[in-house]
Amino acid sequence: MRWMVGLAVLALCIICGLLGLTAGINLNPDSTVRFVPLWGSVGDWFAGVGTSAAVIVTLWLAEVRRKEMQPKVRIVTRFGDLIVKEKRTVNVFVRIISCGGQPANVTGVSIRSPHTKQVVSLRSTVPVSTDLPANLGYGQVATLIYELPTLVALAVFVREKCGGRSNDLEICVQTTLEEFYSPIDLGIIKEIAKRV
Incomplete structure (x- = not known):
C-alpha cells in the first residue's frame, strides 16, 4: 500500500516539474532555450490520470480483498x-x-x-x-x-x-x-x- 502512495507522489512530482518547466519557458522566453514539451490535448491528460487512478484503485482493492480472505x-x-x-x-x-x-x-x-x-x-x-x-x-x-x-x-x-x-x-x-x-x-x- 505504501509503495502505491510513493508512486502517486512520484508521478505528481514529475507532472509539477514539467508544468514548472513549461511555465518558466513561456513566461521568460528570452533567457531560455526555446523548448516546450508537447503536452497534448487536455483529454489525453485526463485519460492518463484516470487510467493511473484506476490501476491504483485496483491494486488497493486487491490488497483489501487479500486481507479479508485471511483465516480469522x-x-x-x-x-x-x-x-x-x-x-x-x-x-x-x-x-x-x-x-x-x-x-x-x-x-x-x-x-x-x-x-x-x-x-x-x-x-x-x-x-x-x-x-x-x-x-x-x-x-x-x-x-x-x-x-x-x-x-x-x-x-x-x-x-x-x-x-x-x-x-x-x-x-x-x-x-x-x-x-x-x-x-x-x-x-x-x-x-x-x-x-x-
Missing part, C-alpha cells in the same frame, strides 16, 4: 460444569469460531503470559471435545473442553513461571497460517488464583 478466529473461554452420564465435572471450555474468508486449520491451543517466555500447551482428553487439528470453515465452531487437572497445571505454571500473577494470561490458538490471542475469562483466572 474468535476465541471464547468459559469456566463451568459439564454433566456427562450423570457425572458432573469442573471444566474449562474454549470455543473457537471461524469468522474469516478462508477455512482456519486449528492445530493447537496454549496459554501464555507476558511474565514469562514459556507457554503451556493444552491437550483435551474429554471425549466430547473437538479433536485437533480441526479444519473450520466460515461459521463453524470447535469446542475444546479441559478438565480439572488442566487448571492445576495452569496454577503450577502461574506460581512457578509467572510469579503468581494470573491476571495477564492469554489463550493462544495456533492455526497453520497465524496465531490468534484472547484474554482468558475472569472465572478461569479466579479458579487458577484459588489454586496458586
Whole structure:
C-alpha cells in the first residue's frame, strides 16, 4: 500500500516539474532555450490520470480483498460444569469460531503470559471435545473442553513461571497460517488464583 502512495507522489512530482518547466519557458522566453514539451490535448491528460487512478484503485482493492480472505478466529473461554452420564465435572471450555474468508486449520491451543517466555500447551482428553487439528470453515465452531487437572497445571505454571500473577494470561490458538490471542475469562483466572 505504501509503495502505491510513493508512486502517486512520484508521478505528481514529475507532472509539477514539467508544468514548472513549461511555465518558466513561456513566461521568460528570452533567457531560455526555446523548448516546450508537447503536452497534448487536455483529454489525453485526463485519460492518463484516470487510467493511473484506476490501476491504483485496483491494486488497493486487491490488497483489501487479500486481507479479508485471511483465516480469522474468535476465541471464547468459559469456566463451568459439564454433566456427562450423570457425572458432573469442573471444566474449562474454549470455543473457537471461524469468522474469516478462508477455512482456519486449528492445530493447537496454549496459554501464555507476558511474565514469562514459556507457554503451556493444552491437550483435551474429554471425549466430547473437538479433536485437533480441526479444519473450520466460515461459521463453524470447535469446542475444546479441559478438565480439572488442566487448571492445576495452569496454577503450577502461574506460581512457578509467572510469579503468581494470573491476571495477564492469554489463550493462544495456533492455526497453520497465524496465531490468534484472547484474554482468558475472569472465572478461569479466579479458579487458577484459588489454586496458586
